[in-house]
Amino acid sequence: xxxxxxxxxxxxxxxxxxxxxxxxxxxxxxxxxxxxxxxxxxxxxxxxxxxxxxxxxxxxxxxxxxxxxxxxxxxxxxxxxxxxxxxxxxxxxxxxxxxxxxxxxxxxxxxxxxxxxxxxxxxxxxxxxxxxxxxxxxxxxxxxxxxxxxxxxxxxxxxxxxxxxxxxxxxxxxxxxxxxxxxxxxxxxxxxxxxxxxxxxxxxxxxxxxxxxxxxxxxxxxxxxxxxxxxxxxxxxxxxxxxxxxxxxxxxxxxxxxxx
Amino acid sequence: xxxxxxxxxxxxxxxxxxxxxxxxxxxxxxxxxxxxxxxxxxxxxxxxxxxxxxxxxxxxxxxxxxxxxxxxxxxxxxxxxxxxxxxxxxxxxxxxxxxxxxxxxxxxxxxxxxxxxxxxxxxxxxxxxxxxxxxxxxxxxxxxxxxxxxxxxxxxxxxxxxxxxxxxxxxxxxxxxxxxxxxxxxxxxxxxxxxxxxxxxxxxxxxxxxxxxxxxxxxxxxxxxxxxxxxxxxxxxxxxxxxxxxxxxxxxxxxxxxxxxxxxxxxxxxxxxxxxxxxxxxxxxxxxxxxxxxxxxxxxxxxxxxxxxxxxxxxxxxxxxxxxxxxxxxxxxxxxxxxxx
Numbered sequence: 115x116x117x118x119x120x121x122x123x124x125x126x127x128x129x130x131x132x133x134x135x136x137x138x139x140x141x142x143x144x145x146x147x148x149x150x151x152x153x154x155x156x157x158x159x160x161x162x163x164x165x166x167x168x169x170x171x172x173x174x175x176x177x178x179x180x181x182x183x184x185x186x187x188x189x190x191x192x193x194x195x196x197x198x199x200x201x202x203x204x205x206x207x208x209x210x211x212x213x214x215x216x217x218x219x220x221x222x223x224x225x226x227x228x229x230x231x232x233x234x235x236x237x238x239x240x241x242x243x244x245x246x247x248x249x250x251x252x253x254x255x256x257x258x259x260x261x262x263x264x265x266x267x268x269x270x271x272x273x274x275x276x277x278x279x280x281x282x283x284x285x286x287x288x289x290x291x292x293x294x295x296x297x298x299x300x301x302x303x304x305x306x307x308x309x310x311x312x313x314x315x316x317x318x319x320x321x322x323x324x325x326x327x328x329x330x331x332x333x334x335x336x337x338x339x340x341x342x343x344x345x346x347x348x349x350x351x352x353x354x355x356x357x358x359x360x361x362x363x364x365x366x367x368x369x370x371x372x373x374x
Numbered sequence: 375x376x377x378x379x380x381x382x383x384x385x386x387x388x389x390x391x392x393x394x395x396x397x398x399x400x401x402x403x404x405x406x407x408x409x410x411x412x413x414x415x416x417x418x419x420x421x422x423x424x425x426x427x428x429x430x431x432x433x434x435x436x437x438x439x440x441x442x443x444x445x446x447x448x449x450x451x452x453x454x455x456x457x458x459x460x461x462x463x464x465x466x467x468x469x470x471x472x473x474x475x476x477x478x479x480x481x482x483x484x485x486x487x488x489x490x491x492x493x494x495x496x497x498x499x500x501x502x503x504x505x506x507x508x509x510x511x512x513x514x515x516x517x518x519x520x521x522x523x524x525x526x527x528x529x530x531x532x533x534x535x536x537x538x539x540x541x542x543x544x545x546x547x548x549x550x551x552x553x554x555x556x557x558x559x560x561x562x563x564x565x566x567x568x569x570x571x572x573x574x575x576x577x578x579x580x581x582x583x584x585x586x587x588x589x590x591x592x593x594x595x596x597x598x599x600x601x602x603x604x605x606x607x608x609x610x611x612x613x614x615x616x617x618x619x620x621x622x623x624x625x626x627x628x629x630x631x632x633x634x635x636x637x638x639x640x641x642x643x644x645x646x647x648x649x650x651x652x653x654x655x656x657x658x659x660x661x662x663x664x665x666x667x668x669x670x671x672x673x674x675x676x677x678x679x680x681x682x683x684x685x686x687x688x689x690x691x692x693x694x695x696x697x698x699x700x701x702x703x704x705x706x707x708x709x710x711x712x713x714x715x
Binding site: 157158160161164165168268269270272273275276302303305306307310314 | 378381382384385388389391392393395396399400402403404406429
C-alpha cells in the first residue's frame, strides 16, 4: 500500500515538475521580449558561460579528437580504408559527438553552477529581496542566464568541433603523414549541409535546455542549504536527460528533412 | 569597471572566434556545392540514374566541377538531370562531350562523369543538354555473373568426375599417372630420344662440314661449279652428241649391209650359188682337201726345185760365159739410180 502510494507520489511529483517547468518556460518567453532588457547582465553571463567554459570544452574536444582517431585508425587500416578516416571522424564529430559532449560538459559545469547560484540566492532570500526592491528577479537572473547559454553553447560546440578535428588531424599527421590541406579537404569534401545544419540548430536547443533546467532547479530550491546541493545535482542530471531527448528528437526531425 | 571591460573584450574575442569558425565551415561546405561561385546549368538525359541523388558530384576529366542540382522524371524512359557546373569549366566542355553516371570508387557515391569531346567542337552554353550514355549497371553485371557462376558450377562438377576417373587410373591420363610400366617406357623413350638427338646433332655437324667443303674447288661439286671446266664438258657433250649421230649413220649403214647380208644368207640357205654348194657338199670338201694336200706336196717340190735352180743360177753367174752379161745388167741398174737422183 505504501509502495503504491510512493509510486503515485513519484508520478505526481514528476507531473507537477513537468507542469512547473512548462510554466517556467512560458514565463521565460513572456519575459524575454519585455523591457527593460538586462543587457549588461546578459553579457556577464555570456562571459561566464562562454569564455570560462572554453578551456574545458577545448581540452575535452581535443582529447576526443585524438582518442577517436586513435581508436578507429587500426580498424580502418585493417579494412584498407585509411583514407576514409578524416571523413568518418569529421562526420561523427560534427553530427553527434561534438554537440553532445560539449553540451554534457556544459550541463555539468554551467547547469550545476546556475542551479547552485540561484538556489543559494533563493535560500538566502536574495531573490525575495530583489522582488521587494522592485527588480524583476526572473528577468535579471533567469532570462539572462538562459539567453546566455542558448547563444554561447552553439559557439562552444563549433569551437569544440574545430579543436577536436585539429586533434584528429594531429594523430593522422603523426601516424600517417597526412598534410593539413589534404586532411581538411577530405573533411569538408565529406561534409554536407545535411551534416552541419541540423547539428548546429540543435545546439541552440541544448543551450536553452541547460539554462532552463539549471535556472528552474535553482529558482525553485526548497529545504534550505541542503536543497542547494540537491538543486545543483538534479540540474545536471535532468539537463543531461533532456539533452539526450532533444538530441533524439533533433535527429528524427533532421532525418525527415534530409532523408534520401 | 576595468574588469568588466576586460571581460567584454574577452567575450568579444570568444564570440568572434566562434562566429568565424561557423562562417568558415559554412563557406567551405557551401563552396563545395557551388553556392557562392558563378555556375552554369547543364542538362543530361538518362534512362536510368542508378541511384544518383541531388548534391552528388559532377566530374570532368577527374576534376570536381559541380553538383547535381535536380533530377526530374519526364516519362518512364527519360530522366533529366540538371547539373550546376562552374562557369570557368563550362568553356572547356564541348558539344560532343558525353555524360555518364558512374560510382566514385568501388562502393562510393554515384557521380556524373563528363567525358570531354574531340576539342574541335564549339563549347557548351548554360542550359545546353549534354549527350549521355549508360554504362553497364551493377544488377546487369550481377545477372551475367550468376550465369557465369552456374556454368562454373557445371564445369567444376565435370572436372570432379574427370579427376575421379584419373585418380582411379582410367583413360590415358590416368594410365600415365597410375601405370608404372608406362613411366618406364616413357623414361626409356626419352633416353633413346636423347641419344638420337645427340647422334643427329653429330650427323648434322658432319653434313654442315660437307656442305661447307662443297664450296671449295678441290672436290667434285667444286669442279662442277667451275665455269671453264663446265664449258669444256659442254664441248665434250656436244662432241659426244655428234659422234652419236655419226654412230647412228654407221649403224644405219650396218643395218642395210646386214639386211643385204641377210638376203644373201637367205639365198645361200635356199641352195643358190657357189657358197651353198661349197658349204653343203661333203664330197667336194674332201676333194678340195685332197687337192690342197697335193698342192702342198707340189709346192714343197717346187721349193726344192727353186733352191736347186738358185744354186744353178749362182753357178752360171760365176761361169765365164755368162759373167759379162750379169756385169752389164749391174751397170745399167747403177745408171738408172744416178738418173733418178
